Amino acid sequence: MTMNAVTARLAFEVVKTACSNCNLRELCLPIGLERDELKRLDELVSTRRRLKRGDHLYRAGQGFESIYAIRSGFFKTDVMIEDGRDQVTGFQMTGELLGLDGISSEIHSCNAIALEDSEVCAIPFLQLEGLSRQIHTLQHHFHKVMSREIVRDHGVMMLLGTMRAEERLAAFLLNLSQRFKARGYSPAEFNLRMSRDEIGSYLGLKLETVSRAFSRFQEEGLLAVHQRKVRILNTAGLRKLLTHQRA
Amino acid sequence: MTMNAVTARLAFEVVKTACSNCNLRELCLPIGLERDELKRLDELVSTRRRLKRGDHLYRAGQGFESIYAIRSGFFKTDVMIEDGRDQVTGFQMTGELLGLDGISSEIHSCNAIALEDSEVCAIPFLQLEGLSRQIHTLQHHFHKVMSREIVRDHGVMMLLGTMRAEERLAAFLLNLSQRFKARGYSPAEFNLRMSRDEIGSYLGLKLETVSRAFSRFQEEGLLAVHQRKVRILNTAGLRKLLTHQRA
DNA sequence: CGCGCTGTTGAAACTTGTCAAAGTTTGTGG
């Protein structure tokens, strides 16, 4: 086998696993692209990265070059301030993008950590900008993704600013449920990938408070919890918690 | 005067007040643009809108068409959930952009309300996308602005999730101070444009708690407050509150 | 001049955090 044949073979492998035949393309960036546009996106997204549970995809302070699309797995992002306090700013799952925080200063402003063995596609940002100058649809979709992140963050601010512990946990579980459902998994039964402490950090609560809220939901028959395995028994009941005005 | 002369005259007025000679261009979108690029941006930003205190720039649920650059004045954005609870998601001042939340679904997801008489430049979004496909610098800068909004929101999440009342207020005041300073105003003395209730909503606190925190800061000599007039007496002291680990 | 809106202050109630102890699961090395 000549050198060229080897190179060609490798190139083929790469293309074979790129966007054009990724079964996430309806969730991820390539929504609505034409076949030849998709091919050009494929050329960008050539780098894959595998991570084991606990690995950092990037760290706060590192230079920013790429955004990442999650191909499989589960991540958290967190920020830290000087005195050691930190907060989980989000949990990301298959098909979602990571790294948008780095664009503004060209330095990542948070850590991204795999909560289970995961695989991501690295998308060099400058090249993405270049391509989206050529492909209108891609540009527009990318802007929507960034904007959706802003809207999502407003939702979390709402949660942290106005909800009490049990409402926060209910909102969190319903959100997870809906995201699992969108990916073809059961919306009623799933494994949490994160600890009580991480949930608490995200929700602005202590882990004990999260644990108590889980116990309470279980007492009330809203769900069955055993460690990280959750089964939602009464979705309507959880939802009602949210709209239930307080005092 | 012929019709054409009138049109020409109006066009001139518009150009005269557009980006190219706006003294905010170092704060706003046109950072780093060449003269001819700036001129093309001018053509987009032809619509101005004046608002009186209390006016809505847009409302949640309205269709999204433009983003807005604040030329003068002061705004808040807030979101609302079904049961009537709402939360202020941000305060925006001169040179900052409003409306990024609307891109994702083409419907505004929050209300933007003027807290004092204000003036904004409307920037039709589709045209902005078009221009930023042609002007690399503009595209990149716009992406940075969106990303900065995400990073800012993470900061607020941190504040809401991990800080106690006095830390939140200190962080809020220091942030305002720094933004006034960046605009050439005194960082030590300024008028709050918002009520205690609005500050509380933003910080996830009740207005009484905000009021008490102000009183406490005053007792401790950190600042002098009289109604909405604030004078910071001890910036270092306020800053120390933030890094001061709790229990 | 007084009415309404905004802001301040006090006391009691409530929610969540803190500390502590014990139970459970997971991972590792012998």
Added chain:
DNA sequence: CCACAAACTTTGACAAGTTTCAACAGCGCG
């Protein structure tokens, strides 16, 4: 493959911080 350590979870009792309720003061506007 078992044993032990480490990490995570649950639960209770108590403490701390924030909200709630209530009363009142100050300012601005008609």
